[in-house]
Amino acid sequence: MKSLVILFFILLKTCASTPQDTGMKFNPLTIDEQRVILHKGTERPYTGKWLDNKKSGTYVCRQCNQPLYRSEDKFDSHCGWPSFDDEIPGAVKRVPDADGHRTEIVCSNCGGHLGHVFEGEGFTGKNTRHCVNSISMDFLPTMEKAYFASGCFWGTEYHFMKAKGVKATTVGYMGGHTHAPTYKEVCTGTTGHVETVEVEYDPSVTSFEEMLKLYYETHDFEQVGGQGPDIGPQYQSVVFYKNDEQKAMVEKYMQLLSRKGFKVATELRPAPEFWAAEDYHQEYYDKKNGTPYCHVYRKIF
């Protein structure tokens, strides 16, 4: 009798171990999404929203948000569905398809249907094609970073954190010769660091160019060796560029401003390590419910 009771509980547990009962929270699915993800349907070829997506980012499971594929592994197979030659390790489970010859792929976390995987077709060096329904995935674009110094970083951050497409801002120090500097050290003006704001933005919503325009429109970029009443090398106007595209864009705007008659004092320097400032400096004006004294927006472009 005892063994029967145990057997009963084992059976109960086995039957109950569907994804919905494991405590995981899933996104609600539309009827069309359910047809593919839960009932292993297939979206019509050349209709999925991620087929021609060339942006840099991560494809995640529509049902459970698990990261599945990276944009670097996506390629154009001309088969009508998004194709990848590799998955994020451990994200995708291969199972024999009910049709007896293909290999089905499902999300390893929630079991949601993704599509099928084919090997030996020779599309890429990896010789593998994950043929995935767009509807089974969401896409998270990679955030990009830019580094702007325009005097007291409280004021610089104040404008950037409110800008469209900006996901995060951090105030900190850049460009000096000491390791992990403190505010007190930077204030002496002897460490070589400049008060800088790290801006993290969504390139599918805004751009480095938009960030750069806001930068020039929110400080006096003609002032040398300081900003407003804040004097010292730590308050110098500097753009720290991360790549050649950013560098070229800054040069373009420097020329454009010169043609408008401005004497641009902004320095253009390659981005070294960024050191985040102490917590109490982060989002300072929002914490204090104040507005900057030396960073006032003026339209130029």
Ligand SMILES: [Zn+2]
């Ligand atoms: Zn999933």
